[in-house]
Amino acid sequence: MLDKGNIRDRMSRAIKNNKADYLEIRLEESRSRRLSFRGRELEDIGSASGLGCCVRALVKGGWGFASFNNLDLLEEKMGQAVAQARLIGNETSKFTLLEAIEDYVDAPVRKSPFQFSLYEVKSLMDKYVTVIWSIPKIQTSIIFYGDSEKIVHFANSEGSFIRQSRQDVSLRVSVVAREGGEVQQAGISLGSNGDFGIVEGLYGKIEKTAHKAVEILSSPKIKGGEKTVVLDPILAGVFVHEAFGHLSESDFIYENENMRKLMTLGRCFGGKHLNIVDGAAVPGRRGSFKYDDEGVPATKTYLISEGILVGRLHSRETAAKMGEKVTGNARAVDYRFPPIVRMTNTFIEPGEMSFDQLIGDVKDGVYVKNWFGGTTSMEMFTFSSAEAYRIRGGRVEEMVRPVTLSGNVFNTLEMIDAVGNDLDMNEGGGCGKGGQMPLPVSNGSPHIRIQKCLVGGR
Amino acid sequence: MEDLLKLAGKVSEEAEVYMVSSNETSVGFESNRVKRLTDRQGTSLALRLIKNGKFGYSVTSRLDRPEELLNMAIESSQFGAAAAFHFPPTLTFSDIPLVDKAVEEVMLETMIRTGEDIIARVTANTPGIVIDGRIGKSTVNTRIINSSGADLSFSRSSLGIMMDGNLVRGTDILFVDEMETSCRAVMNSETIIASLIEQLDNSRDIASVSTGYLPVLFTAKAIASALIAPLAQGFNGKMVLQGASPLSQKLGQRVFSKSFNLWDDATTPMMPSSKPFDDEGIISRRTVLVEEGTAAHFYYDMQTGAMAKNESTGNGNRGGALLPAPSINALIIGDGSTPVSEIIRDIREGLVVEMLMGAEQGNTMGGDFSGNVLLGYKIENGRLAGRVKDTMISGNIYQHMKDITLTKESRWVGSMLKSPAILFPRLAVSAKH
Structure with missing residues (x-):
């Protein structure tokens, strides 16, 4: 010392x-x-x-x-x-x-x-x-x-x-x-x-x-295409991190006029059951801390509330330039890098539905579990499951080969038509951005259901 | 370093000290203007020793505490892997030119102006585009000494440009990027500008593609984003030794198209991926991995090579604080003979892929490459017909590289890959409608 x-x-x-x-x-x-x-x-x-x-x-x-x-x-x-x-x-x-x-x-x-x-x-x-x-x-x-x-x-x-x-x-x-x-x-x-x-x-x-x-x-491959998918909390956590979290990082937005228009607060992204939060002030998680790397106290920030865009993640500079409050999201992976806007603990808040209700009316779909990886280009994202199962007639049936899910954030969040009541956090990931990785973060969600999600055979 | 080696020599059978120090200066551009000047100086010292036949290893950035480094290495040697080789004595190596003294003299102002020029020219072509990027130069010095008497060192200079542009139209976000690097004090901004403008011009319109099996042309950049991972894993001597590589029993067998040649090469002059010797002091060479479609050789570090009754191919590289392990230096794919224009001309419906996103998340060990087309164009009746979106591609190098066509034109992507474009005649494409 x-x-x-x-x-x-x-x-x-x-x-x-x-x-x-x-x-x-x-x-x-x-x-x-x-x-x-x-x-x-x-x-x-x-x-x-x-x-x-x-x-x-x-x-x-x-x-x-x-x-x-x-x-x-x-x-x-x-x-x-x-x-x-x-x-x-x-x-x-x-x-x-x-x-x-x-x-x-x-x-x-x-x-x-x-x-x-x-x-x-x-x-x-x-x-x-x-x-x-x-x-x-x-x-x-x-x-x-x-x-x-x-x-x-x-x-x-x-x-x-x-x-x-x-x-x-x-x-x-x-x-x-x-x-x-x-x-x-x-x-x-x-x-x-x-x-x-x-x-x-x-x-x-x-x-x-x-x-x-x-x-x-020994499990069969499924054919790619648009399908109803049910995501377990771990994969749904990766999904919320990749598909939406990165888009909330204000350093992508603050000096890009068209991006600012696209991410105007008040924009509707999904249904009333959709609430997305990020915050290092959520205690005891892998992405928790008291002060960020600019010495700003951690907060808990609602990004989406009842389907509406209500907030975003800031550094001192992005907050000042956008005329908004700092959120304590400036982080550096180590001393070799300046802090940039990053996520901390990101999750979809739980809703009302049980797992059985969630899959109950899926006639033909895929239940995807566990995380293999994920990445985003802001608009389009892709992430892959470690396990996948067919859903037929409201029941989870045989295992199939793991799949890659891909989509476009501007319509996929709207396609989330059901949110479960069983929030669980995934603490195993490390996030990469601008050459800085792996940064400790956590993400999570209850089970969620997405209609017409693009599934590729893995 | 010598003192540490002596200190370690007293308590272990063999020892090796590795030190790398670097100086890097870069100009960061954000939202079409210069934003940040960065200066990085770093030193890292690693000690690897063999005590009671087992490896001990420790790394530090503190040069003032040799005893601490030694104690950490000794602690880990109690249960380290059994050493299968001895540290090599000094061998002669031929110098690979990797230093351009002029890199040191490149002025910050010149780097700033070069970036500003790229930004001015690309924004003039495409108003509304937002460009971020980095122009950086560095000098790295590496030295290895060991108890067998080796004392090797080399320096490398490098200068590189990375620029990416993003254009937002409504909810459509387009990404284009280009990079270039070498050991020379030359900034080829014209190449970067031409490439960015070409990508933008090809993306003016949005085209839709059908779900099904289509011919897909991977550019060298797409190969870097999708094929390097499965190829590098397949030929990694460690994966082979474990039986985890599908190529484990396939040496000498035809695995890919006869037109496919692949080698690992750390000897290309003035490339930042080159070095006269690897991180264990083994002299660099060119290792043929695939010759006319036949799996010819795997790549090894010393430990894995010895365990596989093979010699190291000079691929013992250190990642961060990890022990040396086999990893690629630079992959080079041999050129084909068909011009790109001819390939595109002959396709009725197909795709050109420039960047595939998420390809490394699949079962790369099994050879899969599957991902979202981050940047790609539709081919319609022999012509590029606009950018495709919300489209996924899936393939497997062991299934789909038996019948491929390679182009005459090839290029470096950064310093890790030199490749022509590759046409896959039939790949699964899923598109959202």
């Missing part, structure tokens, strides 16, 4: 000695561990530690940013960032300034991964490997465990000084089954901000996953 008093003084001094419309320093200490198994063999095990710093300066609308590992360079780099911002700044800076904040926030740890030695973590993973290999037709498996702890010291020209620490635990298990030339896989992906408990006691879950991979081998 660094000498805190000293660090704080040095950061304040570097800020005081320079002049700009806004100045900011983030100094980050980190440690992380990881281990991976491929098949029965331990493939990789190791630890890393890091220390890095970045400075950011805003002058007349232009930004200078520098990142470095050698802390002796702090003053020099701050001066350089200011000079660079000055070189390109040629308008009036628009940037939301807040009251100074002084706070020290410790990670909300439930069961710290660092209580366990690498040996203990490895022994647990060994047991999971044994479970996987007890199933016939398994060709190989990949287990990736990672944990990290990060302490970020933040200071800016408002006079704020914030120290926040956070821990992160993640586990991905992917099982590959093979028969002849055919290879299929199934997996689980878990994460938490500082609770090792989520990776414990997964024997049943992992066994089921291994059986799924084998089962997919």
